[in-house]
Amino acid sequence: MPPIFENNAQRDQYFMFEALKEAKKAFKKEEVPVGAVLVQNDKIIARGSNQVEMLKDATAHAEMLCLTAGSSALSNWRLLKTTLYCTLEPCTMCAGAMLLSRIQTLVWGAPDLRHGANGSWIDLFTNDHPFHQIEVRSRVLEEECSLLMRSFFQTRRQKSINSVFGSDESA
Amino acid sequence: MPPIFENNAQRDQYFMFEALKEAKKAFKKEEVPVGAVLVQNDKIIARGSNQVEMLKDATAHAEMLCLTAGSSALSNWRLLKTTLYCTLEPCTMCAGAMLLSRIQTLVWGAPDLRHGANGSWIDLFTNDHPFHQIEVRSRVLEEECSLLMRSFFQTRRQKSINSVFGSDESA
Numbered sequence: 137m138p139p140i141f142e143n144n145a146q147r148d149q150y151f152m153f154e155a156l157k158e159a160k161k162a163f164k165k166e167e168v169p170v171g172a173v174l175v176q177n178d179k180i181i182a183r184g185s186n187q188v189e190m191l192k193d194a195t196a197h198a199e200m201l202c203l204t205a206g207s208s209a210l211s212n213w214r215l216l217k218t219t220l221y222c223t224l225e226p227c228t229m230c231a232g233a234m235l236l237s238r239i240q241t242l243v244w245g246a247p248d249l250r251h252g253a254n255g256s257w258i259d260l261f262t263n264d265h266p267f268h269q270i271e272v273r274s275r276v277l278e279e280e281c282s283l284l285m286r287s288f289f290q291t292r293r294q295k296s297i298n299s300v301f302g303s304d305e306s307a
Numbered sequence: 308m309p310p311i312f313e314n315n316a317q318r319d320q321y322f323m324f325e326a327l328k329e330a331k332k333a334f335k336k337e338e339v340p341v342g343a344v345l346v347q348n349d350k351i352i353a354r355g356s357n358q359v360e361m362l363k364d365a366t367a368h369a370e371m372l373c374l375t376a377g378s379s380a381l382s383n384w385r386l387l388k389t390t391l392y393c394t395l396e397p398c399t400m401c402a403g404a405m406l407l408s409r410i411q412t413l414v415w416g417a418p419d420l421r422h423g424a425n426g427s428w429i430d431l432f433t434n435d436h437p438f439h440q441i442e443v444r445s446r447v448l449e450e451e452c453s454l455l456m457r458s459f460f461q462t463r464r465q466k467s468i469n470s471v472f473g474s475d476e477s478a
Contacts, residue, residue: 189384194409195375195404196384207366228400228406231399232402
């Protein structure tokens with residue numbers, strides 16, 4: 137039975153946790169931990185986790201894979217009346233894809249200070265788009281989403297240091 | 308034997324004609340006629356033509372398919388020292404993908420007044436990007452690229468009118 141939500145705050149927390157599950161899958165595969173789920177009528181119709189390194193494809197962001205999977209699920213490139221949950225503020229590529237796909241609502245978790253296209257680097261959502269506007273809710277489970285990213289980059293830095301200087305264990 | 312070019316003007320014309328071949332393939336399949344080729348050391352390493360309707364996927368722009376094919380050809384998501392030729396000014400999604408893929412140079416044909424991300428709607432290339440800058444040359448074979456687009460939309464409008472009022476042939 138699908139969950140029943142009293143308001144968007146409950147709904148957003150629930151589905152952002154699902155997006156976080158996808159981000160953790162990416163983490164385990166040593167990919168930058170970003171995840172996304174696409175929701176229609178309170179049901180998840182598609183999932184995506186970042187696969188840039190595995191697929192050797194810079195376009196294989198979680199959001200892109202999720203939008204493509206959603207189009208496949210609906211047999212339509214127009215993802216009308218859907219909400220995309222993603223753990224990170226989208227980059228310009230993903231933001232552009234969301235506008236093209238006509239999603240209704242975007243909910244994101246942690247800001248992306250370098251590449252974010254909802255205010256961090258540039259804002260593609262408040263700048264009136266010629267044919268589509270997306271409702272945005274941001275910083276949902278921000279701490280959890282940010283923590284996963286920080287943890288990933290700390291681990292990667294530590295591995296990089298160990299490979300140069302040797303780890304304590306090998307000392 | 309690869310062609311020898313005396314300057315970028317010759318080079319750009321040659322490869323834009325190749326991108327136009329891809330755009331014409333899209334036209335024949337009743338897709339918006341946009342094409343792209345990716346070039347490294349004056350050799351085409353990947354091609355793409357718009358397949359949004361066939362794949363039912365709003366992300367299946369010619370440029371995206373071409374970048375993904377290029378990554379596959381080089382077994383690397385970093386498309387260093389490559390030039391992407393596309394018949395249309397890129398949208399925000401494709402422009403974002405080019406920045407992420409680290410292409411060196413972009414050459415485009417016709418402006419896209421509604422969605423263009425190199426000045427028509429927004430400009431993602433002059434706005435200093437936090438980790439990558441792309442050299443851009445624009446309006447190469449503009450007339451040929453624009454004509455193909457205009458012809459496509461005129462044909463589509465005529466078909467739409469005929470489907471409502473009947474064509475002369477059926478009268």
